Every structure is written in C-alpha cells, then in structure tokens.
Amino acid sequence: MSFKKRHYILFVTRDTDGSLRKVPVPLYYAYVFVAVAAIGLFSIAGLAGSYSRMLIKTAHFNELRRDHDSLRKDYASLEKQDREKDIQAASLGSLASEVSALYGLTASKLALPMARLGSHKGKKEEVSVNAPISSGTTAGFTDQSYFKSLDAFYALRTSAMSGVNTHSSFEATGLSGNFTGITGLDASFDGPSIWPVIGPITSSFGQREDPVLGNGEGEFHTGVDIGAPNGTPIIATADGVVRSAEMANGYGREVIIDHGHGVETLFGHMSGFAVMSGQSVTRGQVIGYVGHSGRTTGSHLHYEVRIRNIPVNPHKYLRMTLAQLASEGPKGM
Structure with a gap:
C-alpha cells in the first residue's frame, strides 16, 4: 500500500440515532498537523524570547535616559551657578566703577579679591574694575566674598553720595588699592534713591x-x-x-x-x-x-x-x- 493511500479511520456517532459514520483521514494529514504544531511552538518560543530581550533593552534604555536626564539637570544647575557668579562678579565690577567715578579716580586700581579655584597657597588675584570680567575669573568666588565686597562698595558709594570723600573711607572698607586724583563727588550724578511704590x-x-x-x-x-x-x-x-x-x-x-x-x-x-x-x-x-x-x-x-x-x-x-x-x-x- 502506497504512503498516500494509507489512512486512519475516525468513527463519528450521532446522538440522535446512535448511528456511526466512518471518516477516513489520510496519514500525511497527521504529519502536516504535527509539522504545523511544531512550527507554531517554535514561533511562540521565538516571540517570547524576543519580547523578553525587548523588555530588558527597554529597562536598560529607561535607566540610561534617567541617567541622561539627571546629568542634564546637573549640567544646567552648574551652568546656572556659573552665570550667577558671572553676574555677581560683573555687578561688583560695575559698582566699583561707579564708586571710582564718584571719587574721581581717573585710573582706578580698586582690586576685587577673588581666590582662584585650587589655589592652595592662599594667593589671590587682583581684578581691575575696568578689565572685562569673564567666567574664568569667578572660579572659587563664594557668596560670602561677594556679599562682603558688595557691602564694602556700598559703604563707599553711600559715603561718596553723602559728601564724605576721604581716603579713610577706602581704608574702612578693607579694599586695597592705590588712589590718585581724588577730586571729590560728582555732583551731576543723582541716582535712584526712593521707593518706586509703597509696599512690602x-x-x-x-x-x-x-x-x-x-x-x-x-x-x-x-x-x-x-x-x-x-x-x-x-x-x-x-x-x-x-x-x-x-x-x-x-x-x-x-x-x-x-x-x-x-x-x-x-x-x-x-x-x-x-x-x-x-x-x-x-x-x-x-x-x-x-x-x-x-x-x-x-x-x-x-x-x-x-x-x-x-x-x-x-x-x-x-x-x-x-x-x-x-x-x-x-x-x-
């Protein structure tokens, strides 16, 4: 008997009258069914493996993205701090220039003490108020030194605008420098001094x-x-x-x-x-x-x-x- 002619006999019965019916099933149908089932199982296993690898890659990607976002925030924070230090240093430079103008200093030698980052020997850099201020000069410039210098310059400015214009004013602030050509208060300058609106x-x-x-x-x-x-x-x-x-x-x-x-x-x-x-x-x-x-x-x-x-x-x-x-x-x- 040839392979194509070999077959199985299925008996199918009816509930109504109990009669049997023979259904011949060729043998190669069974092989086809087994092959399809095997292919299906391998496909499911492959899909499950791919899905697992995708989950692992997704988790790794999310972790990298969180690290990237964290680094971006840290960078933005450092960049903001650097800009703030530049603003602080520039504001001191501008205020020093105003003070030098009020005291009639034609060649100001006012110096802003700002320690360089990593200066382990305690050396300080003197920054001329007329020199351009870059971010490089603000390394190690602390809030404490900023507010101390700010208070000193404000004291000089207040003394100048009040008509007190002596060398002792500079010495009282703790600011160093060589002062020549002090001619007195520039009376033509009358800056902001009152509240623009009443309120807290x-x-x-x-x-x-x-x-x-x-x-x-x-x-x-x-x-x-x-x-x-x-x-x-x-x-x-x-x-x-x-x-x-x-x-x-x-x-x-x-x-x-x-x-x-x-x-x-x-x-x-x-x-x-x-x-x-x-x-x-x-x-x-x-x-x-x-x-x-x-x-x-x-x-x-x-x-x-x-x-x-x-x-x-x-x-x-x-x-x-x-x-x-x-x-x-x-x-x-």
Whole structure:
C-alpha cells in the first residue's frame, strides 16, 4: 500500500440515532498537523524570547535616559551657578566703577579679591574694575566674598553720595588699592534713591525658588518684588529719560529709565503706562501702575537697578523710608 493511500479511520456517532459514520483521514494529514504544531511552538518560543530581550533593552534604555536626564539637570544647575557668579562678579565690577567715578579716580586700581579655584597657597588675584570680567575669573568666588565686597562698595558709594570723600573711607572698607586724583563727588550724578511704590518686599535680590513653577528649582532674581494692589501708581526713582515702555517677555508691561552714567532702572509687571518712550521724567513722577502682566503669580512691582546693564542689588538704593515716601507722595503726571 502506497504512503498516500494509507489512512486512519475516525468513527463519528450521532446522538440522535446512535448511528456511526466512518471518516477516513489520510496519514500525511497527521504529519502536516504535527509539522504545523511544531512550527507554531517554535514561533511562540521565538516571540517570547524576543519580547523578553525587548523588555530588558527597554529597562536598560529607561535607566540610561534617567541617567541622561539627571546629568542634564546637573549640567544646567552648574551652568546656572556659573552665570550667577558671572553676574555677581560683573555687578561688583560695575559698582566699583561707579564708586571710582564718584571719587574721581581717573585710573582706578580698586582690586576685587577673588581666590582662584585650587589655589592652595592662599594667593589671590587682583581684578581691575575696568578689565572685562569673564567666567574664568569667578572660579572659587563664594557668596560670602561677594556679599562682603558688595557691602564694602556700598559703604563707599553711600559715603561718596553723602559728601564724605576721604581716603579713610577706602581704608574702612578693607579694599586695597592705590588712589590718585581724588577730586571729590560728582555732583551731576543723582541716582535712584526712593521707593518706586509703597509696599512690602515680597522677594529680594539673589537666589530664590522659581515662584511660578514651584518645583524647587532655583533661579537668580535680578531685582526686588514689592507687593502692592493692582492699579497703585508707580513713580520714577530718579530723573532720567524713558528708554522703553512696552510689552516684554517675562516682565509683561515694563518701563526702563536711563538715568545717565550707565545707570538704569526697570519696572515690570505693570498694568498700564503713564509715560512713553523718549519722554523725560523727574524723580517722583508717576510712570505707570502696578499690575500682574507677564510671568507672575500676583499683583506686584518688579524693580531693578542696572549699572552698565548689569543688575545690582536695589535694596541699598531704597534710602528713603516708606514714611518719607508717603509724606512726599507722587508728583503726578
């Protein structure tokens, strides 16, 4: 009997009448069934293996992505710290330049002590205030040394603007240098000195948590935030010319006033303007109104003082008390 003619007999019965029916099944059908089943099992096993390898690769990829995200955050944090140190060093340089101008130093030799990173012998580098400040000069520049130098320069500036102009002023601050050509206070300079609006300082100059995101990430705040109701008049803190009065990213409606000598003030998050670009303003004149335009969480004024386009701490420029400001009042339009 040939292979094709060999077959199995299946008996099929009916429940209704109990009759049997013979169904011939060729033998090669059985071989085909076994082959298909074997192929199916191997396919399932292969798919299961591939799926397992994919799960392992996915887990490894996710781990690498987490490491990559962590490294990116660390890099961004270090980059932000480096920028902040540059801002701090540049603000000291600008403030030193202002002090040298107030004291009439034609060739200032004021030195900012900033220890180089890795300087194990205690040597310090003297950085001229007229020299360009790069990120390389801020290595090892600590917050403590920054605020100490800042306080010293503010003491010099306050002495100069108060008319006290002696060599002892420099010695009292602990700043070293050779001072020649001291001619006295430049009376033509009358910088910002009053509060732009009456209210509490809700956020100071320096490092802080991002108030909008609130995710714990820090940012460097380049001014002070003064809380006040929406629509409160904002006054100019010194005479000057309005450089711009327009919408800006972040600060919303903002006004920038140029006071000369490289000094500018910025007023942000305003609800409306009372001045226009190119207009001359006087100290105490209303320039706009408190609002919450731009990137903010509530109604307040963002106030900045910039020296040669470098933000400096406005706190010590707010020399007039709130009571004095309230008694003086705004001059109007």
